[in-house]
Amino acid sequence: MSEAMDFKVIGTRPIRPDGVDKVTGRASFGADFSLPGMLEGAVLRSPHAHARIKSIKTDAALAASGVKAVVTGADFPQVAAGAIEGGEGGGDFADLAGNVIARGKVRYHGHAVAAVAAQSRAQALAALALIEVEYETLPAVLSLDAALAESAPLIDEGLMTSGLAEPATAPSNLASVIEMGNGDLDAGFADAALIVERRYQTPTVHQGYIEPHACVGRWGQDDQAMLWCCTQGAFDVRSMTAKVLGQPVGSLKVIPSEIGGGFGGKTTVYLEPLALLLSKKSGRPVRMVMTREEVFRATGPASAATIDLRMGFSQDGKITAAEATMAYEAGAFPGSPVGPGTMCVFAPYRIANFRIKGMDVLVNKPKAAAYRAPGAPQALFATESAMDEAADKLGIDPIELRLRNAVEEGDSAIYGPKFGPIGLRACLEAAAAHPHYTKAKDAGVGRGVAVGFWFNVGLQSSAEVHINEDGTVTVIEGNPDIGGSRASMALMAAETLGVPYESVRVVVADTETAGFTNVTGGSRVTFATGMAVVEASKDIIAQCCSRAASLWSTDEDMVEWRDGAVHPRPGVNVEAKPLSLKDLAGKAGRTGGPLLGKASLNARGAGPGFSVNLCDALVDQETGQVQVKAFTAIQDAGKAIHPSYVEGQLQGGAVQGIGWALNEEYVYSPEGVMENAGFLDYRIPVASDLPMIDTQIIEVPNPGHPYGVRGVGETPIVAPLAAVANAVSASAGVRMTELPLSPPRVLEALDQA
Amino acid sequence: MAKVHVPFDLRHLAEGAAVLEVRGTCYRSLMAALRDRYPVLEAALVRDKAFVLDGEILDSPLLEAVAPASEIHFLPRIGGG
Amino acid sequence: MKVHVQTEVNGEAVEFLCDPTATLLDVLRDNLGLRGSKEGCGTGDCGACSVELDGALACSCLILAAETQGRSVATIEGVATPEALHPLQSHLLKSAGLQCGVCTPGIVVAAKHLLEEDPNPTEEAVRYFLAGNLCRCTGYDKIIRAVLDAAAEMRGEAA
Numbered sequence: 001m002s003e004a005m006d007f008k009v010i011g012t013r014p015i016r017p018d019g020v021d022k023v024t025g026r027a028s029f030g031a032d033f034s035l036p037g038m039l040e041g042a043v044l045r046s047p048h049a050h051a052r053i054k055s056i057k058t059d060a061a062l063a064a065s066g067v068k069a070v071v072t073g074a075d076f077p078q079v080a081a082g083a084i085e086g087g088e089g090g091g092d093f094a095d096l097a098g099n100v101i102a103r104g105k106v107r108y109h110g111h112a113v114a115a116v117a118a119q120s121r122a123q124a125l126a127a128l129a130l131i132e133v134e135y136e137t138l139p140a141v142l143s144l145d146a147a148l149a150e151s152a153p154l155i156d157e158g159l160m161t162s163g164l165a166e167p168a169t170a171p172s173n174l175a176s177v178i179e180m181g182n183g184d185l186d187a188g189f190a191d192a193a194l195i196v197e198r199r200y201q202t203p204t205v206h207q208g209y210i211e212p213h214a215c216v217g218r219w220g221q222d223d224q225a226m227l228w229c230c231t232q233g234a235f236d237v238r239s240m241t242a243k244v245l246g247q248p249v250g251s252l253k254v255i256p257s258e259i260g261g262g263f264g265g266k267t268t269v270y271l272e273p274l275a276l277l278l279s280k281k282s283g284r285p286v287r288m289v290m291t292r293e294e295v296f297r298a299t300g301p302a303s304a305a306t307i308d309l310r311m312g313f314s315q316d317g318k319i320t321a322a323e324a325t326m327a328y329e330a331g332a333f334p335g336s337p338v339g340p341g342t343m344c345v346f347a348p349y350r351i352a353n354f355r356i357k358g359m360d361v362l363v364n365k366p367k368a369a370a371y372r373a374p375g376a377p378q379a380l381f382a383t384e385s386a387m388d389e390a391a392d393k394l395g396i397d398p399i400e401l402r403l404r405n406a407v408e409e410g411d412s413a414i415y416g417p418k419f420g421p422i423g424l425r426a427c428l429e430a431a432a433a434h435p436h437y438t439k440a441k442d443a444g445v446g447r448g449v450a451v452g453f454w455f456n457v458g459l460q461s462s463a464e465v466h467i468n469e470d471g472t473v474t475v476i477e478g479n480p481d482i483g484g485s486r487a488s489m490a491l492m493a494a495e496t497l498g499v500p501y502e503s504v505r506v507v508v509a510d511t512e513t514a515g516f517t518n519v520t521g522g523s524r525v526t527f528a529t530g531m532a533v534v535e536a537s538k539d540i541i542a543q544c545c546s547r548a549a550s551l552w553s554t555d556e557d558m559v560e561w562r563d564g565a566v567h568p569r570p571g572v573n574v575e576a577k578p579l580s581l582k583d584l585a586g587k588a589g590r591t592g593g594p595l596l597g598k599a600s601l602n603a604r605g606a607g608p609g610f611s612v613n614l615c616d617a618l619v620d621q622e623t624g625q626v627q628v629k630a631f632t633a634i635q636d637a638g639k640a641i642h643p644s645y646v647e648g649q650l651q652g653g654a655v656q657g658i659g660w661a662l663n664e665e666y667v668y669s670p671e672g673v674m675e676n677a678g679f680l681d682y683r684i685p686v687a688s689d690l691p692m693i694d695t696q697i698i699e700v701p702n703p704g705h706p707y708g709v710r711g712v713g714e715t716p717i718v719a720p721l722a723a724v725a726n727a728v729s730a731s732a733g734v735r736m737t738e739l740p741l742s743p744p745r746v747l748e749a750l751d752q753a
Numbered sequence: 754m755a756k757v758h759v760p761f762d763l764r765h766l767a768e769g770a771a772v773l774e775v776r777g778t779c780y781r782s783l784m785a786a787l788r789d790r791y792p793v794l795e796a797a798l799v800r801d802k803a804f805v806l807d808g809e810i811l812d813s814p815l816l817e818a819v820a821p822a823s824e825i826h827f828l829p830r831i832g833g834g
Numbered sequence: 835m836k837v838h839v840q841t842e843v844n845g846e847a848v849e850f851l852c853d854p855t856a857t858l859l860d861v862l863r864d865n866l867g868l869r870g871s872k873e874g875c876g877t878g879d880c881g882a883c884s885v886e887l888d889g890a891l892a893c894s895c896l897i898l899a900a901e902t903q904g905r906s907v908a909t910i911e912g913v914a915t916p917e918a919l920h921p922l923q924s925h926l927l928k929s930a931g932l933q934c935g936v937c938t939p940g941i942v943v944a945a946k947h948l949l950e951e952d953p954n955p956t957e958e959a960v961r962y963f964l965a966g967n968l969c970r971c972t973g974y975d976k977i978i979r980a981v982l983d984a985a986a987e988m989r990g991e992a993a
């Protein structure tokens with residue numbers, strides 16, 4: 001994108017194409033589908049956090065009333081190790097298969113051990129109770145310290161640490177080590193007038209999507225299978241499920257339902273391979289739906305983390321050196337997002353001397369899954385807390401301190417490459433001028449500032465644009481619409497083709513209908529799939545121009561596309577009248593056949609997203625209760641295609657971050673049983689906890705996208721943790737370094753102060 | 754020759770070098786040249802890191818052209834939510 | 835043994851056979867094919883299954899289907915007329931008060947109930963009334979605005 005553009009529909013706020021279905025209850029989500037003869041499946045889950053499975057007896061269950069099939073780990077093929085492609089870094093197929101169903105050993109409380117399909121859910125549940133599993137329990141490893149201790153019980157006896165200078169000689173719970181560094185750390189700290197050094201800790205939290213995982217699987221006698229499921233990526237479900245079952249990818253059709261939230265947690269498979277194998281054994285379609293308790297116990301938490309941070313500052317607030325040692329819990333299989341965490345931790349700043357060490361650590365908890373900007377919230381909670389403390393101690397305004405260190409276009413990120421145009425400085429300046437920041441605080445209120453960052457990704461996308469015979473437009477793509485993306489796609493198609501938004505319908509199709517596309521995640525859909533929609537629309541324009549030229553018996557360079565129609569250039573015969581998309585659609589049969597535009601691409605140029613959050617919080621000195629009084633999220637969106645949904649991303653991410661900061665955490669018993677596996681005790685923010693969430697969209701166009709878009713979905717959850725903690729620290733008068741800032745923890749800090 | 758920035762935690766596999774000058778006109782020839790000099794490093798890069806060409810993270814760089822002035826980084830892989 | 839139940843759903847007489855332990859939510863979804871009410875938790879904590887039972891707001895996951903004998907149930911499917919959406923529905927669309935949309939049916943049912951009780955609620959009243967309806971996507975801001983706008987429209991004020 002070169003110069004400022006004059007948009008017709010982009011930047012407006014039309015009603016989303018799937019809106020009426022979703023407000024009337026007509027939209028079909030994961031659990032809303034059924035097939036004739038369908039059975040109900042249920043999963044037997046481990047009652048232990050760590051145990052060897054000595055035997056499993058299923059005969060009684062299989063003989064029970066209504067039961068049609070039982071599967072255990074022994075029914076699944078062995079899956080060889082191999083990296084899972086598609087941008088969900090850190091995954092391995094063998095681990096994925098081992099997480100879907102335990103073999104030999106259970107690694108967390110809730111790990112799937114067997115599954116049953118029966119005519120009713122009640123029968124399936126009754127049959128679970130008849131499965132006899134003999135366990136030899138093992139000590140559970142539940143914290144980073146316990147996992148890394150000498151002689152810690154091993155969760156994976158074959159796990160050798162990768163990334164060490166000297167190859168590991170004995171197995172441990174440390175899956176991998178990542179180190180980054182530059183400059184002279186000692187010299188940098190020697191130059192510092194102020195050193196902030198602290199340990200920061202964040203708990204295990206859950207994505208908390210309101211829709212539990214659900215699917216319906218049907219396996220045919222010809223080994224062709226079908227899956228209906230709620231997922232962020234039908235093609236990923238297809239490849240993962242095919243791998244776990246040892247089937248060719250082409251034999252499986254995945255139909256994505258509407259999806260009731262995912263936030264990264266629905267980028268993998270849990271039930272899908274079980275449902276299909278049960279269907280294969282029973283010869284009947286099988287539906288499986290998780291309970292909320294299962295969702296907490298067996299799916300996607302985000303990694304707990306402990307970060308030891310040390311930052312040095314000159315008297316005028318320049319960072320002279322920075323050091324971070326970051327340990328992230330992977331859960332029961334390797335693959336925490338500590339890698340991106342190490343790259344994010346100092347990403348907003350220019351730092352010449354730094355050293356970062358990241359550790360991916362196994363514990364007996366569910367395998368961590370992606371959660372919005374995976375790895376970044378924990379990392380920037382630490383850095384942005386330290387920045388706040390430094391600003392306070394140096395007597396420099398916290399926004400000013402950040403401005404003095406902020407990266408700009410042309411700077412090398414601490415992880416290596418140079419930044420293109422980025423919006424950090426613009427966000428900071430907007431924050432400094434924002435009424436939220438300039439107005440006086442109420443008595444007792446603390447005000448916190450924090451910066452957020454996420455890389456954003458591109459990856460592979462496809463799109464088709466079909467022009468119907470009356471000139472209306474159908475867009476076909478494969479990314480489930482998790483937050484209004486159909487509207488964004490329709491806006492970009494309408495803008496490119498010069499037609500009204502209302503004439504474009506967007507279809508999210510299944511894996512046999514849409515071209516391949518990577519997940520709805522990584523903040524990539526509006527960027528990458530949007531780019532495919534724009535290119536497919538341009539393909540239509542090229543075809544229209546060529547057909548009009550033929551109709552006018554002239555060359556293609558004698559026609560031009562403008563305002564939704566092909567226009568003759570001067571010199572073409574005078575009879576030639578502009579031909580609109582509708583005109584050409586009506587003549588399609590006589591000019592070469594249907595108008596069908598296509599694009600498939602591996603998108604480049606996803607621009608990083610920066611944000612600044614402001615939070616006012618009031619601590620009740622008696623109870624330790626924190627009230628968020630005001631919150632403002634400012635973020636660079638490149639170009640907001642549908643501003644309401646961009647604001648929605650900022651607000652939703654802010655509130656998830658507020659929950660992470662204030663309430664949410666997995667509470668474990670000493671035996672490794674999660675004690676708060678329900679929404680009553682795992683408390684996500686509710687409407688009455690919150691104020692309005694103000695937003696300000698900054699637009700620093702991303703040159704990598706035809707309309708300047710950069711991803712917006714993930715950055716919003718990064719800054720709130722520190723913004724809230726900084727506000728609470730200010731209100732309480734004591735520095736809070738461990739989340740969540742629940743009333744007991746705040747009270748304890750107040751007492752000690 | 755292209756500049757290959759060796760990840761901090763793999764520098765021991767390149768005799769401590771932070772930056773290597775490597776000849777190559779495309780991803781494949783560049784990695785082949787790297788393999789000739791530091792086979793263990795090359796294997797570790799392919800296995801554990803994402804290839805970053807002039808600031809662009811490429812998940813499938815097979816056919817990528819590399820210019821003499823190109824800068825190459827290798828980063829931990831990034832997942833998305 | 836199944837129980838035979840006769841009740842009224844969205845103004846229509848219905849009858850069904852169900853297990854004595856089946857919840858109203860199960861029966862609405864599986865026996866009657868009314869799948870607009872969602873199960874987010876099954877324990878009364880999320881509000882995605884909100885319905886009205888004899889005019890009282892309730893979590894259908896906590897009600898036994900057998901208890902509805904001779905009573906009247908109103909679900910999300912009965913909120914819009916064939917001609918028009920309810921103002922709450924149109925304002926949720928206009929304000930982008932939904933992202934994934936799975937919480938939306940419950941929010942519409944609960945907010946409609948609120949506005950029938952209190953046509954002119956404050957922001958705080960709306961927030962407290964909807965505290966039992968979890969939404970993980972929106973941060974509630976646009977939902978609250980949509981409810982306040984719908985209330986204004988229903989009172990005949992320009993929203």
Ligand code: FES
Pocket residue numbers: 872873874875876877878879880881882883884893894895896
């Ligand atoms: S499903 Fe009834 S309250 Fe959650």
Ligand code: FES
Pocket residue numbers: 210260261931932933934935936937938968969970971972
């Ligand atoms: S819109 Fe997704 S839970 Fe409310």
